[in-house]
Amino acid sequence: MNVTLKVWRQKGPNQPGGFVEYKAEGIIGDMSFLEMLDTVNEGLVAKGEPPIAFDNDCREGICGMCGLVINGVPHGPSKGTTTCELYMRHFHDGDTIVIEPWRSVAFPVMKDLIVDRSAFDRIVQAGGYISCKTGSAIEANTIPVPKPIADRSMDAATCIGCGACVAACPNGSAMLFTSAKIGHLNLLPQGKPERFNRAVHMIEAMEAEKFGGCTNHGECEAACPKSISIDFIAFVNREYMGAYWTADFE
Amino acid sequence: MNWFVRFYKSSLGKKIIMAVSGVIFFGFVFLHMYGNLKMFMGTELVEGLGVYKYKMDIYAEHLRTFGEPILTYGMLLWILRFVLVLALVLHVTSAVQLWLMNNKARPQNYANALKSQVTTFFARTMYYTGPLLFLYIVYHILHFTTGDIHSSTHIEGQVYGNVYNAFQTWWIALIYIVAMIFLGFHLQHGLWSMLQTLGINNPKRNLWRKRFATAFTLIIVLGFIAVPIGIQAGIIPEPHYQPNSTVIAYHETGR
Amino acid sequence: MKLDAKIPPGPLAEKWDNHLNTIKLVSPANKRKYRIIIVGSGLGGASAAASLAELGYDVDCFCYQDSPRRAHSIAAQGGINSTKNYPNDNDSIWRLFYDTIKGGDYRAREANVYRLAQVSSNIIDQCVAQGVPFAREYGGQLANRSFGGAQVSRTFYARGQTGQQLLLGAYQALQRMIAAGKVTMHTRTEMLDLVLVDGRARGIVTRDMVTGDVRSYAADAVVLASGGYGNIFFLSTNAKGCNTTAIWRAHKRGAAFANPCFTQIHPTCIPVSNEYQSKLTLMSESLRNDGRIWVPKKPGDKRPPNEIPEDERDYYLERRYPAFGNLVPRDVASRNAKMVCDEGRGVGISGLGVYLDFRDAIKRLGKKVIEERYGNLFEMYERITGENPYEVPMRIYPASHYTMGGLWVDYNLMNNIPGLFVIGEANFSDHGANRLGASALMQGLADGYFVLPNTIGDFLAQHRPDGLKTDHDEFRAVEKDVVDNVKKLLAVNGTRSADSFHKELGKIVWDYCGMSRNKEGLQKALSLIPALREEFWKDIKVPGDNEEINQSLEKAGRVAEFMELAELMCLDALNREESCGGHYREEYQTPEGEALRNDEEYSYVSVWEYSGEFSKPIFHKEPLQFEFVTPTQRSYK
Structure with missing residues (x-):
């Protein structure tokens, strides 16, 4: 099949960008979306033009490096799927596909479709960990963790940090990302000692990065390639209120 | 108070304040709607006075005498008004500040607009229904509480009559009906959102949150618009007050 | 080249403890005077960076991705082995050791493998304490499942995302130390060369993948945790960015490369x-x-x-x-x-x-x-x-999945270049000729959390900080090499993309040095690869400049290194005239068509020393001694 691409091209940060049209010809359904872009890039290189820059690494939906807004939907039309696992069979001959980078004040565009997501690392630095020095751990089975709790914690921990939640949110909020990390750790007994500090500090770090606030649209959950539920946002709201109620935080 | 400043500075703090003030409004509109339904209840004999009055008027008067003697006459209403105004100020301020904050979060918008996947019409229009409701509240207070507009027919104390007379005019009735539909839009997202923000959440039972929001939205909206519709449709009868009084008729006791 | 594995004396079970008791220490007050470079932020790199920073060392950590959380350890699915024996099925350190060394077809060191089994239990403790949401039984205890190559259930798992969860645990520990100011993280930064001063590894030269800046970093020790080279096949289960540049550059600066032909193909x-x-x-x-x-x-x-x-x-x-x-x-x-x-x-x-x-x-x-x-x-x-x-x-x-070969290290995980440590998949040490399932995660974390933090102290204690700065002549010289190489790639201005060369190279290596190999094919590959390499340097097309994000340039640089490694891989495969584990030489098979090992002649680690671009690498042997187990033929009939 042949498709027309409208790809956001931008030479560097803080430079003007715009859509450039490309024809992708001879595309087959078994190609992944990124492989389709690879073939377009091969053509560009052959012509001596700079290829379209886009982040990607594992190409099996787990590293969280890739992420494109495809026809107005982060990661494209397939539910619970990263861009790298989106296949061209979901498109039709003659389609026009518009490709844009994540847009958020905290994710500045670096080049073409690549954005800087280091803000996520800084949110984690604010408390997205359990302070346990190497070697100081107690025997693993000393603290039982009820299976439903471990399962819910795992539901949150599957976050791959791709940023689709921010990209999809009408407010550019990072609440789903932040809540997934707080939820993962605060649900576990091992994470309880620091739960209030974690909740307050990570939320404050999120806001220091200028991400927006949540207004409960649920777009993040729909865009999330791991389908992480906004239940974790409610959970974090509770943790946050708990922090102020008990005043057990710094 | 340092902690409050810190709490309020965060978006979560603002949202929680919006949710708590939302709870207050929810309680208020529900009770208000309940009270309004007295319009359908007709009259009642006030035993001690030996007079007939409209149930609506008795109810309105009761709001002023409620809590006596601990509270003085009308005090409860003033407390409620104070709480409601405070809640309104907090609700609106937080909303405006969140809106400003969220606007800054995406200075360069998508050149090809995002396609909504799950968000509802109601959620997307909160920033429109909110200000509209605010205008409506001002109008409503000037109309029924202070009697400053449509004042030709307003008589202090004759609540039943004032409502009846106001809704005789079709376009006033229409304003109120439309406003209540906007209220419904705001509640549909607001009620669910309030539960979500306050962390009232259990992944296994979350279906109930949406049901709760829809059910109460319907109850409140239908309850409110029943009155103007009832008057326009002639279901609610015309008032018959004694001149300059809230009394309809004197009861013949036989004594 | 002197290859001393430095295996501690004594009974197998006591070697590691004895070693820990006798190696030198750096006092807490002195640790902050040392700076350590870690290249890579996967299970090995992140766990080492966090652990060393917690000890008090200053750490510089580098990764080519935009965040350390994206290292390809994240893609491991199955699980991690440990000798906890929770299921009461008679597991023990000895059994994990024995299964691992046998699974590796007796081409690994006994002492290293035994140590791996010993610390495997601490890994689970550490990960649970960090909040890794392992699968649980209904009573709240950790769940186990069985895995290939073992008769006991010793594998801990977190759904099908065990690697992700373990990496996030290490990543979070790393982020904590970044917040504490003890680790400086350099993302989107690629190590392009190693700097030796007076024969010691003293730093690296990197390219900032955003601005193109070539920069040097000096340290008291350099740790390579840059993963394996499975991407040499182009089509592999590795991430697209996985590359051999760090270890190959180190090899070209004198680091010995061991068993390059041991690669694992996942069925x-x-x-x-x-x-x-x-x-x-x-x-x-x-x-x-x-x-x-x-x-x-x-x-x-x-x-x-x-x-x-x-x-x-x-x-x-x-x-x-x-x-x-x-x-x-x-x-x-x-x-x-x-x-x-x-x-x-x-x-x-x-x-x-x-x-x-x-x-x-x-x-x-x-x-x-x-x-x-x-x-x-x-x-x-x-x-x-x-x-x-x-x-x-x-x-x-x-498909190509893992590489057992890597830079040669001794028992302390130090290469023949003093001060150069290599951990995780980047080294060759623990898996012999074939890796068992659920052992890669175990090795990466064992090296990073429990082995390296101890053994690096022994080296540092003997090498006081001397205030070496990157203005030293050696740094200037290596920086020039790196810049020249980048310029060279940009200057060719040919017609073919890096990917097209990579695909062609991958096909050659897959066809002749993949699942089964033979003398004729390997010799053919050894003539095809240099020709392709020559063509590469004549016809590679790298659009754009150095001073920007230039993914074509990054790819071209990586493919150039793969070209050279491919040759060494084939040479090593040609040299090893036996079949063992992942290395199957068609000439050496049993009548039933199974791998036929030759313990008499090939019970050694092949170690290769770089000798220049156009000369044959120098071959060394590190003999393997089996004092505690007896190598046997594997049979699955």
């Missing part, structure tokens, strides 16, 4: 479907528990699978290995798949695939049970291939 991957494919996806090995593997009996049978009658199907693994059937080890399953495809009986458009059929299992257990067991895998398969595996048999084919 259950989704086959290549078209020429544009960029990546292969692994499907969990557990599918072989219920799926039956077959191909048509007739070569070139193009009928749809469901139209091929039972008696025209060849369930070749069940036929050849009646005892183990579809559950033979990875290397055996992979080799047999290749064999039937070479006979022209492969399936799918490319003819490179075999069926993994669940028809009988669905008939026997019902669709519901199969869905419960493998639902998410079936979904993934359908997402990628667009075929419904409940109705049509899956097609699978082996």
